[in-house]
Amino acid sequence: MQxxxxxxxxxxxxxTITASLLYLxxxxxxxxxxxxxxxxxxxxxxxxxxxxxxxxxxxGAKVARINTESCVRCGICYERCPYGCIYIDEExxxxxxxxxxxxxxxxxxxxxxxxxxxxxxxxxxxxxKATTKYGFPLISAQLDVxxxxxxxxxxxxxxxxxxxMKELNLEHMIVDSAAGxxxxxxxxxxxxxxxxxxxxxTPASLSDVQRAYKVVQHFRxxxxxxxxxxxxxxxxxxxxxxxxxxxxxxxxxxPYDRAVPESMSMLKPVVEAFPEAKASKAIVExxxxxxxxxxx
Amino acid sequence: MQIAVSGGKGGTGKSTVATNLAVALRKIGVKLTLAxxxxxxxxxxxxxxxxxxxxxxxxQFMPRFDYSKCTKCRKCAEVCEEHAIxxxxxxxxxxxxxxxxxxxxxEIVCPVPxxxxxxxxxxxxxxxxxxxYGFTLVTGKLREGEERSMPLVVAAKRRAEEVRExxxxxxxxxxxxxxxxxxxEGSKLLIAVTEPTPLGIHDTELILQLGKLMKIPxxxxxxxxxxGDVGKVRELAEKYGAEIVAEIPxxxxxxxxxxxxxxxxxxxxxxxxxxxxxxxxxxxxxxxxE
Ligand code: SF4
Ligand code: SF4
Ligand code: SF4
Ligand code: SF4
Numbered sequence: 001m002q003x004x005x006x007x008x009x010x011x012x013x014x015x016t017i018t019a020s021l022l023y024l025x026x027x028x029x030x031x032x033x034x035x036x037x038x039x040x041x042x043x044x045x046x047x048x049x050x051x052x053x054x055x056x057x058x059x060g061a062k063v064a065r066i067n068t069e070s071c072v073r074c075g076i077c078y079e080r081c082p083y084g085c086i087y088i089d090e091e092x093x094x095x096x097x098x099x100x101x102x103x104x105x106x107x108x109x110x111x112x113x114x115x116x117x118x119x120x121x122x123x124x125x126x127x128x129k130a131t132t133k134y135g136f137p138l139i140s141a142q143l144d145v146x147x148x149x150x151x152x153x154x155x156x157x158x159x160x161x162x163x164x165m166k167e168l169n170l171e172h173m174i175v176d177s178a179a180g181x182x183x184x185x186x187x188x189x190x191x192x193x194x195x196x197x198x199x200x201x202t203p204a205s206l207s208d209v210q211r212a213y214k215v216v217q218h219f220r221x222x223x224x225x226x227x228x229x230x231x232x233x234x235x236x237x238x239x240x241x242x243x244x245x246x247x248x249x250x251x252x253x254x255p256y257d258r259a260v261p262e263s264m265s266m267l268k269p270v271v272e273a274f275p276e277a278k279a280s281k282a283i284v285e286x287x288x289x290x291x292x293x294x295x296x
Numbered sequence: 297m298q299i300a301v302s303g304g305k306g307g308t309g310k311s312t313v314a315t316n317l318a319v320a321l322r323k324i325g326v327k328l329t330l331a332x333x334x335x336x337x338x339x340x341x342x343x344x345x346x347x348x349x350x351x352x353x354x355x356q357f358m359p360r361f362d363y364s365k366c367t368k369c370r371k372c373a374e375v376c377e378e379h380a381i382x383x384x385x386x387x388x389x390x391x392x393x394x395x396x397x398x399x400x401x402x403e404i405v406c407p408v409p410x411x412x413x414x415x416x417x418x419x420x421x422x423x424x425x426x427x428x429y430g431f432t433l434v435t436g437k438l439r440e441g442e443e444r445s446m447p448l449v450v451a452a453k454r455r456a457e458e459v460r461e462x463x464x465x466x467x468x469x470x471x472x473x474x475x476x477x478x479x480x481e482g483s484k485l486l487i488a489v490t491e492p493t494p495l496g497i498h499d500t501e502l503i504l505q506l507g508k509l510m511k512i513p514x515x516x517x518x519x520x521x522x523x524g525d526v527g528k529v530r531e532l533a534e535k536y537g538a539e540i541v542a543e544i545p546x547x548x549x550x551x552x553x554x555x556x557x558x559x560x561x562x563x564x565x566x567x568x569x570x571x572x573x574x575x576x577x578x579x580x581x582x583x584x585x586e
Binding site for chain 1: 309311334336337339342343375377378397398399400401404405438440441442443444445446447450469470471472473474475477478481493494495498499502505506509510520523524546551554555557
């Protein structure tokens, strides 16, 4: 089974909860974990990974390059780039900003001097594999600064994870989705059997998770909700009302607890670092519900 | 002039800093427009307690084939970098709309006039919202199910340019991919909001790299500064020639005002002063840099 854990936007504790759930599920189930937040991966850190066993470069992003020698400075590329990624430098040369280029090749198609603009494949990032000290494997990725299409990186991560599942005969894939709702998240949620959404009781988090849920609905996946920092905003009932209206079962509520940030700075799942903390106890209960309701 | 507020990872308080800094700058007389370019999860309006207004759709080109004219030469499919056009065995092209980025490469190469017609679809919206704080908020919001945020960032930034008054302050998405560089592009100052936790430090390095690659002077605001080792952030900042300009300790007051959608800088809480101080430094920078 493939489970994706998503929140819409980062910062609501998704990775910490994921790390804790992985820790709690590891003895009874076999799985591969995937950190699909290629722009800011941190599951590896939270699971104490210090060394990667295998690293694969992902070459796949494309960026345009202009040969200044043959360019006649007509400016057509500059006018036609759909994303405004071509600029004129101090010497009057037309130059592609490689940190923003989407690699669509429109400039190359409209340039009147054949061969002046070439579309080149560049590294978009790396994908890594480690065996965590808890025994299960983790696949993680890191997008290079200024590269497009983190979604492709996530798709490749999941392909690698699927291969590992076969090789090692694992039952599940647990994907810690990226923030946002764009290509990375679509790649994270696509193909999942179940989505677990995490939100905190604030209007901003509600808005983010509602948007993530719309993406989940595209894939017609059953969704569940975990409410984190459940007690920081008494009086705010929007999250519960929304879940009820949409028929999204609530797996549990985790109270705000300073043990969580403290465990993060120790680079340990909170349930391992502070098993007696109130947040840990709540996560343990949620893990039980997940075992019963989802993993069976 | 334009400045950017960004941060490597999500949830560091980037939007809190952007909105409070905007309110604080306006309070000391700096005219500005705030642009929320976190198009996948725009939240500045929520933190400012305003409802998005003046909605405009962002229409994106997509090809529509006129099969009575199309010669099935497959050129459009070959040139599409997004592989959004699939062809049947005989060469008949079909579009998979969500993959299309609207770049028009297919239209450019199609040799048959009229075989590719212009169609559009709405990929999201931009908003121009007046706020009670004396500045306008421009927001870009990607439609759920759309994959590509770049066109929305471009459209929202363009609209912000049109309506801007004085300083343009952009609030970017998390991460350091190319939509973040697009949002930051053109800024004279990058304010990186970070956290001194081990996770935050990893991402801080990435955003500092981005600032360096883009050759933009970078300031660091350390949020939740008592939750980790600020010394580590300082080392990194030094390595990249950035300066730490503010440290914001973890504060229940900030959480409280955050959930209430009320800028803390307008309250009597002691944390308000940190933002006022930061605004003064930015104003000084703007004065010296104009
Ligand atoms: S490849 Fe596309 S995005 Fe890049 S510079 Fe050329 S036209 Fe612009
Ligand atoms: S279209 Fe070609 S020749 Fe014209 S400015 Fe661009 S690169 Fe130079
Ligand atoms: S507009 Fe660009 S992305 Fe869309 S189908 Fe044409 S070539 Fe492909
Ligand atoms: S390039 Fe034009 S003529 Fe050729 S297959 Fe595409 S639409 Fe038809």
